[in-house]
Amino acid sequence: MTNMNQPLENVAVVGLGKIGLPLAATFANNGYNVFGADVNEKVVSSVNQGKSHVKNEPGLEELVESAYRIRTLTATQNTAEAVRKSNIVIVIVPVLVDDQNHVDYTYIDSAVESIAKGITKGTLVVFETTIPTGDTRNRFGKRIEEVSGLSMGEDFYLAYSPERVYSNRIIEDLKKYPKVVGGLDKKSLELASSFYRKALKCELIEVSSLETAEFSKVAECVYRDVNIALANELAKFADQKGVKMSEVIQASNSQPYSNIHYPGIGVGGHCIPIYPYFFINRGLTNGVTELSRTINDTMSDYAIAKIEKEMGSLQGKNVLILGLAFRENVKETTKSSTLLLIKQLKEKQTKIYVNDPLYTDSEIAGFGVTPLSLEDETAAEMDVVILQAFHKQYETLAFSKFASCKVLLDGRNALNSADISQAGIKYIGIGN
Ligand SMILES: NC(=O)c1ccc[n+]([C@@H]2O[C@H](COP(=O)([O-])OP(=O)(O)OC[C@H]3O[C@@H](n4cnc5c(N)ncnc54)[C@H](O)[C@@H]3O)[C@@H](O)[C@H]2O)c1
Structure with missing residues (x-):
């Protein structure tokens, strides 16, 4: 419960999209004063009226409305200003791939520029967006240092915590899934863990580095893509032999070490078919990951x-x-x-x-x-x-x-x- 004699801690959530808004609304209902920052004027205006622009997300509309009533969630297009007023900054702006599947940093780089302009001493910055391994430290942390003149680990703290929720049940998953957290150093990890413990009231998995936390999310997506590709390959063979794959899966998976996935017409979305490229395009040569992408896309x-x-x-x-x-x-x-x-x-x-x-x-x-x-x-x-x-x-x-x-x-x-x-x-x- 919030101690009424103490001012609430200020948190900036940068990116109020399908994931950012549920995060902001949850924090705002769990004892934090949240400044949501987004470049989209329509998003900012709807949040400032206590309305969710994200539909089909059970529980979200109620959380946004309740945060509006208790005045703990406001939104702005001015990211630097939101960051300046906060001692915790959560970044959830997408990293995509282009037509050639090369990593596209346009949105997040621009967000990081604004964060660097507003950051003050003692702030914790946590990246939640799925990113190639090493980027929190080497790309974003470094850029914040260059623009702000502050040093990471001395003047500001840095952590990474992947977002692993599933659309349509984000609010439920935020409470249910353990939150993986990695820090630049011991203090960064402590600050990030203590924030999530209170803000999400979920179980934590603390890992030894930023890079471990980053890679754990990419590995999770690659695991699913590769396993779906295997199911697809098996299904094609079952077709040739006139065998029903659904029956094969049920029978095979009765062995505790077998976890054959379900075949299908393809893998879509902005996670599973994209994140393998954060790995393929970063030094991986001729692996099962790349082959799986081809199998699923055909x-x-x-x-x-x-x-x-x-x-x-x-x-x-x-x-x-x-x-x-x-x-x-x-x-x-x-x-x-x-x-x-x-x-x-x-x-x-x-x-x-x-x-x-x-x-x-x-x-x-x-x-x-x-x-x-x-x-x-x-x-x-x-x-x-x-x-x-x-x-x-x-x-x-x-x-x-x-x-x-x-x-x-x-x-x-x-x-x-x-x-x-x-x-x-x-x-x-x-x-x-
Ligand atoms: N959607 C999912 O199912 C899902 C699941 C797990 C993890 N994630 C992670 O969450 C990230 C965000 O996903 P999403 O679905 O919320 O994306 P989204 O496209 O719904 O929202 C992104 C928001 O960021 C805003 N934005 C863009 N540039 C900005 C900037 N410079 N400053 C401030 N705001 C800016 C956009 O206006 C938009 O509102 C993904 O890239 C992924 O890493 C998503």
Whole structure:
């Protein structure tokens, strides 16, 4: 509980996006006075009205509203000013990759410039964004020193703590997942750990260096990408042999050391398909990581080849993709397998329709495809349906509406094959 006689500690959260806002709102409800900083004027204005611009995140709207009521969360576009008023700074601005998969630091470098202009002696700066190993110390810490004239470890403290939450359950994960924390030195680690203990009330895993903490997040993502690639490779073999992969997985995983993942039409989002490049492009040569990226990014070709095997050329055919988003129940298209499907189907001169209940028609049309409501009678003219993201709205889908459909490819192995066959449609999964 907050001691009313003591002023609250000030925390700046730099980046109020899908992760930054839940963090800021949680800290603001756990005894801190939070200044959220974001370059986006709309984001700042909605937070200052006690409203969350991030949707579909259980518990978030209530936390933002409650922080607004108790006046512990305000937002600003002036990062330097927010940092100047704070003794703890949390950085959660993205690092991306470009078309060639080279690391793109544009956003975070700009944020670091502003932080360096506002930082005062004694401040703790914690980076949470997933970054290539070594960057907290060698890129960001160094730049703060150059601009501010302060020395890390003497005048300011530096820590790294990866953000590992999953969209749609961020607030729950913030409490549930242990927080990995690494510091520049003993004092930085102590300050960061004591902050998270109070601000998130979660378990901590203290590691021996900044670099260990940084690499632990990249390793976690690479682990998942490589294991999905293995499941995809096994599924292709199961297809050849006429074996049902879902049955194989259940049987194999009854051995405690076996943890075969699930195959699918591809891996999307701004974590798993991106972070392996923080490793591949930093000195890794010819490893399983790089091969896994290729396997996962060619699953959409594999799915299309499976459809063509059933019904021949797709030229001029009506193909409906269910789900623009990279995965179920999120509104996020980064590296979505649908983008790969669209590219390949365009080359085959297919008429491409996309349905996604989380997007407006104009947002879908922005990807150069025709949006299709499932209530539209054109649904009856689809020759092929591909399930890419299993949104909850698809759980009760009546397949009879696809009256001309010959093949349904279930890219997530999530649909009931018997229902689909009963509607007179050939069901194809990945690995069965
Ligand atoms: N989204 C996820 O599911 C997820 C999961 C785990 C970890 N992460 C980590 O969190 C990071 C942030 O992800 P996100 O989903 O919140 O991103 P996001 O795109 O939703 O939000 C980023 C925010 O940063 C702001 N911003 C950009 N440049 C800025 C600057 N110079 N100064 C201040 N603000 C700036 C943007 O306006 C935006 O509001 C990711 O890069 C990743 O490392 C994300």
